[in-house]
Amino acid sequence: MTTVEKQLLASPRNLRYLLTVAILVLGLFAWSLTAVNFADVNKGGLQISFNIIKGIVNPDLDLLLNVSKQSVLYLLVQTLAIAFMGTIVGAVLSVPLAFLAASNIVPKPAAWLTRLLLIVIRTIPALVYGLMFIRVSGPGPFAGVLTIGITSVGMLAKLYVDAIEELDTRVLESMTSIGCTTFEKIRYGIFPQLLSVFLSVTIYRFDMNMREASILGLVGAGGVGAPLIFAMNSYKWNQVGSLLIGLVVLILLIELLSNKLRGKLIKG
Amino acid sequence: MIQFIDVQKTYPNGTIALQNVNLNIEQGEFVAVIGLSGAGKSTLIRCINRMHDITGGRLIVDDVEVTRLRGKQIRRFRRRIGMIFQSFNLVTRTTVIKNVLVSFVPDLPLWRKLTGLFTKEQKIKALEALDKVGILDKAYVRVDQLSGGQQQRVALARTLAQNPDIILADEPIASLDPVTSRMVMNDFKRINQEMNISVIMNIHHVEVALEYADRIIGIRKGEVVFDGESRRVTKEILEDIYGGNIEALASSPEEKLAHVR
C-alpha cells in the first residue's frame, strides 16, 4: 500500500471522529440552551443599559477625584493593598506547599496528596473563603487579604511546582567539584534558578489578584466592590461609572507594569 | 603530581570500571584520556577529585592520600582541582560574573554567603579570570544569552577563579561545533602552558586529542592499554584502544556519542 492510499483510508475515520465530536458539542449546546429563560429578561433592560452607559460617560467626578475615605481613589488604593498583601501571603504559603508537591523532592504519594489538597484549595470559589474569613477577622480589608492569599495558593503553588520539577541539577555537580556544602549548593545553585521564575509567576498572580480583590467587597471584605454594588442597587449609575473607570484604569496600569517586569525577568 | 597505584573501581552493581590502573601525572602536563564510551574514561577522571570513590589501590594527589579524606577535607581538597563538564553546568538564569563568583563561595563568611555580597577583590579576580578566556565584555550578560562556546568559557573562567593546580575536563567539547571546539581547546592549551596547570581531559575527538595533548592515555575496558607521548600514537595503537572500531569513530564521533548516551 502506498502512503497516498494509506492517507486516503485514514482520512474518513478521522472525519467520523470529528463528526461525533461535532454532534456531541452541538448536543451540549442545545442542552445548555434550556438553562436560559428569555422570559427573565427585564422589560426595562434596554433602558437600564442606556442608563449605565450614560453613567459611565458622565462619571461622578467629585467621587472620582476627592481624597476622603469614601473616595474612589482611597478605595482603589485599598484594593491595591489587599491584592498586594494577599499575593505576599499566598506566595509565603505556596513555597513550602510547592516543595511538598514536587515529585523530585518528596516521595510520590506525599506529592500526590499535596496536589490533591491544592486542587481542592483551587476549586473552592473565592467568595466562599471570603465569607469564611469574615467569621475569622470580622468584615473589612483584612478578610480580603486572607481570601486573596488562599486563592492565590492554588495557582502559585502549581506553577512553583513546575519550576521546581524543571530544575537543572547539573549545576550542582559542578558545585560539588568546587567543594561546596549542601547549603551552598542550595543558595547558589538552586535559589537563583527558582528566584526569577517564582518572581515572574508571583507578579502575574498579583495582576490577577487585582481583579479578584475588586469583587471581594461584595461579601464585605474591603476594597472597591462594596461601594460598587451599593451604587448599583441604588441606581446611581454615575457613581458606578466613576468606580468602574477608576478600577479599569488601575487594572490596566497594573497589567502593563506586570508585563513589563516579567519581560525583564525573563530576558534578564 | 597525581599517582594511581593499582587503582580498582567496581560499581555496586558489579560492573568493573577500572582495574590495575598505574599512572604518574606530573604537574603541568596536558593529558588526554581516550577510549570507547563506557571504557572508564569518565570514572578515571572523577576518581581524582573524589567525585567517585575507588574500591581498591591507592590514589595520591600531591602527597595527599585521596581515599583517606573525610567530609570537610574532601571539600578543601576539591578547591585545588577545577572541573569542566560537557554540559557546562552553569546557572543559566543569572549573569556570567555571578557564575564565576560561585567558586569563591566556600571561602566566604556566613553573612556574605547568605546575602551573596562578594568583596571587591573577589569581583576583580573573577573579572580577570573572564579576561583570560576572552569574554570580559560578557561579564554582566545573562548566561542564557551566550553561545555554547562562550558558556564553556564561562565554566573555564569559573574554574580559573578557583586558582587550581589541576583542571579535570570531562568531554569539554562534546556539545560544541568544530570551530568553537578549537577555540576552547586553545584556551585550555594556553592555560596549561602559561599557568602551569595540569589538564586531564576526557575526549572523544581523537584528532583533537592528538593535536593538543602532550600525552595520551588509552583506556579499554577499564584498563590502561596505552600511555605515552601523543606523537608516538600510531594507527595500530588507536585500533588497539578502540578495539578495531577506529574507522567508525574517527568519521563520526558525535553520532557515536549520541548513540551511547
Place this chain on the structure above:
Amino acid sequence: MYDKLFPPKKVLLPSGKVVAEKRSRTPLVLLILVAATVLSVRFTDFSLKVLFTRIGKFFGIIGEMIPPKWDSFPALWQALVSTLQMSLLGSMIGALIALPFAVLASANIVRSKAVVAVFKIILSLLRTLPTLVTALIATFVFGLGPMAGVVAILLFTLSYVGKLLYEQIENVDMGPFEAMESIGMTRIQAFRYAIVPQVLPGYLSTSLFCFEGNVRYAAILGYVGAGGVGLLIKENIGFREYPSVGMIILALVVTVYLIETVSEHFRKKLI
C-alpha cells in the same frame, strides 16, 4: 534611567582594563517591596496577632463542613446542572464571537490600523472587568437568573479567547498566506487555507482551557443573582449550614476535576 541616576561603577583590573559594573537594582527593589508591604499592612489592617489567635475559627468552619450533609445533594443537583449549562453556553458563544473579534484585531490581517486598535481596546477593556462585576451589571439588564450569568461568562470568554487568538494570529507564519494571495486567492480565501490551519488547534485548546476556568467562575455568579450554585453557597453560609456548604464544595471539586480531566485529554490531543 536608573543607570543615569546611579552611574555604573568602574572596576579597574590589574591588567589595566576597565569594566563598567552596573549598579545593582536589588536594594531599590527591596526598598520598594518593604515600603509597599508596610503601606499595605496599614491600609488593610493586616495583623498577625489576629491571624494567629483567630485562625482556629477558620479550621473550625472547615471541620464543620466534614462530613458533608449528603442528603442536601438533590437540592444541589439542579443548581449544579445550571452552573454547568451556564458555563457551557457562555463559553461556546463567547469563543465563537471571539473569532471575528480576534481576526479584526490582528494587525497582519486587517489593513486598517483604526479597526485593529478599536478591537484591541474593546478586548482589553472587557478583560479588565471582573466577571462578577459584569454579572452584576448583567442582572440589571437581563434580570436575575442564569441569563445574566451566561452573558458574564460570554463576555469574559470573548475577551480571553479573543486576546490569545489575535496574539496567535499575529505570530503566525505569513509565508503560506502570501503564497496563496500570490496564486490569486482573495484575502479571505487565503486566510481560510493559510492561517486557520495554523491557529485552529491553539484556538480550540484555549477555548477548552477557558471553559475549565469558567466552571469555577460560574459557581460564584449566583452570589449576585446570576444563577447556579452561588446562591446556595450564599444562603448556606448565611445560615451557618456548614455541612451543606461542604456538600456543595465537594460536588464542585468533583465536577471541576472531571471537566478538567476530560478537557485536558482533548487539549493534549490538539497539541
